[in-house]
Amino acid sequence: MKNSVSIGLFGLGTVGSGVIQLIQNHQEELFHQVGCDVKVKTVLVRDIEKDRDVQIADIELTTDPDKILQDPEIDIIIEVMGGVEEARQHITDALNxxxxxxxxxxxxxxxxxPELQQIATENSCDLFYEASVAGGVPILRGLSDGLVSDRIQKLMGIVNGTTNYILTKMDxxxxxxxxALKEAQDLGFAEADPTADVEGLDAARKMAILARLAFFTNVELDDVEVNGxxxxxxxxxxxxxxxxxxxxxIGLAHFENQQLEVSVQPTxxxxxxxxxxxxxxxxxIYVNGEAVGETxxxxPGAGSLPTATAVMSDVVAIIKNMRLGVNGHSFVGPRFEGVLKTADQRYSQYYFRLHLKDEVGAFSKITSLFNELGISFEQILQTPLSKDELAEIIIVTHTVSLExxxxxxMKLRDLPVVDDVISYYRVEGDGK
Amino acid sequence: MKNSVSIGLFGLGTVGSGVIQLIQNHQEELFHQVGCDVKVKTVLVRDIEKDRDVQIADIELTTDPDKILQDPEIDIIIEVMGGVEEARQHITDALNxxxxxxxxxxxxxxxxxPELQQIATENSCDLFYEASVAGGVPILRGLSDGLVSDRIQKLMGIVNGTTNYILTKMDxxxxxxxxALKEAQDLGFAEADPTADVEGLDAARKMAILARLAFFTNVELDDVEVNGxxxxxxxxxxxxxxxxxxxxxIGLAHFENQQLEVSVQPTxxxxxxxxxxxxxxxxxIYVNGEAVGETxxxxPGAGSLPTATAVMSDVVAIIKNMRLGVNGHSFVGPRFEGVLKTADQRYSQYYFRLHLKDEVGAFSKITSLFNELGISFEQILQTPLSKDELAEIIIVTHTVSLExxxxxxMKLRDLPVVDDVISYYRVEGDGK
Structure with missing residues (x-):
């Protein structure tokens, strides 16, 4: 084992700067953990001349990925450049x-x-991505080590900080x-184009990763139902x-009878x-395991230094494996195909709000419709609307299938007494 | 590597039964993780004839520890018998x-x-104890793997379920x-003799373990200040x-300038x-790290199956290490002596309640006393007490040294206008 491990860093944005700062500030802690020095040798950037917030005096900046990929001194790559195709190419090349x-x-x-994991395994290399979900929260190791002996049934995540900030402000x-979105943007919690966050796409990516690890299933991003x-x-x-x-x-991942439901929706x-x-x-991330119950x-889900701690926990694990000569053995493959539940297999409570014409017997038309379908109510709120002679009704159902x-x-919308169904949302009880 | 790993179990109480049940119910999951069968071969019990809640048809019960310790087929010992001296002897013998x-x-x-860890290291054996703190919560791996790259500064734990149940009911x-204690006892959350729980001793043991791992210090149980x-x-x-x-x-463990404070107290x-x-x-367990911030x-802190999941996460880690031939390398030793802070180095806010004689100018005597000592107030509540012509005053200070x-x-108690200081407690702000 060498006295020093050299890292090649792809990307020097928020997280990349955090990684450099963390390594510089925690040299002694890292040495105590792995028994050797850890240093960033070379960084791939787009613009070498750009001013940087971090100390990079003894680090080489380059715009040529081969300077890193072909450097035999570099054992570990940290990829924090973002984007998909270029990063995919660099990581593939690095593993090879x-x-x-x-x-x-x-x-x-x-x-x-899954594709990259296979390339890693073929090359006896470690590929870790703790920082890809919930920044500083060590949830991936929590699932694959801490809760490894349990059968995880349900996982619910607040895995997007931007939307949680917006909803907190609204609430x-x-x-x-x-x-609320404007304030989040002003504070740097939301981007100028917030689409990926507010439409739930960012959360969907994280839920696909979590569902794979929690249930040992093949889950594709397309399997995740998304509402922002x-x-x-x-x-x-x-x-x-x-x-x-x-x-x-809420990102929901639910697994029972080897069938799967993964969704992101306001709940x-x-x-x-x-x-x-x-x-x-x-x-x-709330995890419900058959034996452990609720955990x-x-x-923090993002941020320069919190995310860097997750990246560096991966690097420490890699170096410990290097010292023992056991890289490439941590990954445990899937057991199940990710068969999705159909609408008649997905159960939940629901909240819905509708506008009802203010006629005698209007509400009883609603109740008999639900009665016919075998759906009962847990809570009802009725408020008169001053305008248009409409009443506003809010109902929370008991558990019912999505179908x-x-x-x-559909039938509600067809009822003549119903002016409009304004909104509806999933409801989760107390978590038991 | 064998096709099957045999376990010797010391103790068949609540947790031991949970371990057997978990192994029986999760055979396939365990096989998927470690690539071999996992079975309990022999169990040390006090009474072989006693009726058991779990299926033990193919397990040998014995009252002779050597049946386990000298069985070459048994690679792993699970100790869930409790108590100190006998367990210490068995674990020492097992490691040797x-x-x-x-x-x-x-x-x-x-x-x-620390003593047992050294014996384990000398024998190239793993010694894991995830279940010793906070039952089903994977906090020890969270600290030593997940947050490994950070410098942990402060850790606060609700690590005793009995007292948390009692305080929740009171609140x-x-x-x-x-x-509240009676109800906890009726529900099985508190033991007939609740001393170890309600006086904070159980929490103190867990805080000693957490402080060692979080700060890489030598912390003795005696270093923990305890109030129940x-x-x-x-x-x-x-x-x-x-x-x-x-x-x-709250169990508090705080580390700064290589000095330590570990306590358990109502807060x-x-x-x-x-x-x-x-x-x-x-x-x-709330963990405050320099880089990660708040996590x-x-x-669940106890219970048969939740605690068993933690025990079995250790067993899975041991078997994975066995497959790779790297047992005995997981432990990272301490870096610092556990030097305790003195009272002038321990800072907090405080709540206190006192009875004041209902005299003109009485309250101003209090404020000038604190003013002289440089202690300022964040909140004040004053209520007249009907009896005895006393006023009840509750004060929350700003941050002040314990000294x-x-x-x-002391000076308050000497003031003639003060009838009595009834109570005082530490106060923690919003965690930032």
Whole structure:
């Protein structure tokens, strides 16, 4: 074993700078862990001349990936450049050059994780990606080491800080979606183009990665059903409050009878659910295991240094494996094909809001419709609307299949007394 | 590598039964992880004839530890018998016989962890104890793998389910301590002799283990300052509520400038602190790292199957190491002596309640005393007491050294206008 391990870094943005800073500040801690010096030797950047926030005096910057890929001194690649195709090429080349890889790239792993994992295994290399889900929260190791002996049944994640910040502001301060988004952008929690966050795509990528690891299934990104928060009205959050419910953008992964449901959607949580207390830009993953019951992992989902700690936990694991000569053995492959549940196999409670014409017997037409379909109600709120002689009704159902609920919605819309179905959302109880 | 790994189990109580059940129910999952069958071969019990809740048809029960210790087929020992001296002897013998050990025994590890670790290392054996702290919560691996690259500064744990259940009942339902304890005993959350739990000793053992791993220090059990909850009055919880504070039995481990503070004491938490939401018998460990910021690990702190999942995560790690031939290399030794902070180096906010004689200018005597000592107040509550012409005053200070606060308490008690200082507690802000 060498006295020093050299790292090649792809990308010097927010996370890349955090990695350099963390390595510089924690030299002694790292040495104590792995018994040798750890240093970044070369960094691939787009612009060598650009001013940098971090100390890079003894680091070589380059615009040529081969300077890293063909350097025999470099054993480990950290990929934090983002994007998909270029990163995929570099990581493939690195693994084929027998270099171990730690990446924070959720887009890439969600799309090509299994393919890259296979290349890693063929080359006896480690490929780790702890930072790809929930930044500083060590959830991937939590699943694959800590909860390894259990059978995980359900996983619910608040895995996107931007949307959690927006929903917290809407819920606690009564902000509209637009105002909350603007504030998130001003504070740097949301990007100028927020689409990937607010439409749930970012969360969907993380849920695909989590579902693969939690259930040992083949899950493709396309398997994840996605709904974002851009259509969420502050009115629904206020009604939710009256019903003891808080809205979060929840990534759900549920596995039973070897069948799978993975989705991202705005969901009302009961006040007592552990995820309800997760506020602002924080992330948390709630894991329900057959034997362990309820557990939750909470922490920062993004940020330069928090994400860097996750990247460097991968690097420490790689170096420890190097010292023992056991790289390329950590990955445990899938056991199941990811067969998706159909709508009649997916059960949940639902919240829905509708406008009803203010006629005698209108409400009883609703109740008999649901009665016919065998759907019962847990909570009902009725408020008169001053305009248009309409009443606003909010109903929370008991547990019902998605198919049944969709049928109910369709039939509701056909009822002459129903003016409009305004909104509907999944509801999660207290987590038991 | 063999086709089957045989385990010797010491103890067949709650956790031992959980281990057998988990192995039987999760045979396929375990095989998928480690590539071989995992079975319990022999169990050391006190009474062979006793009726058991679990299926033990193909398992040998014995009262002779040597049946396990001298069996060359047995590679792994699981110790869940509890107690200290006998377990210490068996684990020492097992390690010297080159058998790997997974134990759930916090009393033993708190007292003799370093000694046993050394014996394990000398024998190239693994000694793991994930189940010794916070049952099903994978916090030890979270610290030593997940957060390995960070410098952990502060750790706060709700690591005793019994006391958390009692305090939750007192806080939410207004129960007295005695009534809440009785209910906890009826539900099986508290033992007939609850001393170790309610006086904080159980939590102290877990905090010693956590502080060692989090800070790489030598911490002895005696280094942990302990105060339990048996003297906590429901009045203080109610005043706390008015001040936006919730009481929890908090294990605190704080490390700065290579100096250490480890304590267990009833502590008021700000409403926004992540630990405030941890209720009933649940456990959680809040970890503050220099780079990662705030993280929290939440889950069940006890129970047959949850604790068994932690034990079996150790067993899976041991078998994976066996397959790679790298047992005995996981442990990373301490870096620092555990030098304790003195009272002038320990800072906190404090809550205190006192009875003041109802005289003109009495309160200003209090404020000038604290003013002289440089201690300022964050919140003040004053209530007239109907009896005895006394006023009840509750004060929350700004941050102050323990030494300074203790001086203030002493001088308070000497003031003629002060009838009595009823209680005082540490206060933790919002966790930032």
């Amino acid at each position: 050059a027998k270099k171990h890889v730690a990446t924070a790239n959720k887009d890439l792993i969600a799309l090509y994780g 606690e301060d009564g902000f509209s979606y637009e105002k 928060i851009s259509q969420v009205a502050v009115e629904d959050l206020n009604y939710g409050k009256k019903l003891g419910l808080t809205m979060k953008l 009302f949580l009961a006040k007592s659910h552990p995820l309800t207390a997760v506020k602002n830009e924080y992330n948390a 939750m992992f909470y922490g 049944n609920f969709q049928t109910a919605l | 016989a080159k058998k790997h050990v997974a134990t759930a025994n916090k009393d033993l590890i708190a007292l003799y962890g 939410e339902d207004g129960f007295s301590y005695e009534k 909850i048996s003297q906590v009055a429901v009045e203080d919880l109610n005043y706390g509520k008015k001040l936006g504070l919730t009481m929890k039995l 008021f938490l700000a409403k926004s602190h992540p630990l405030t939401a941890v209720k009933n018998e649940y456990n959680a 929290m690990f939440y889950g 300074n606060f203790q001086t203030a308490l």
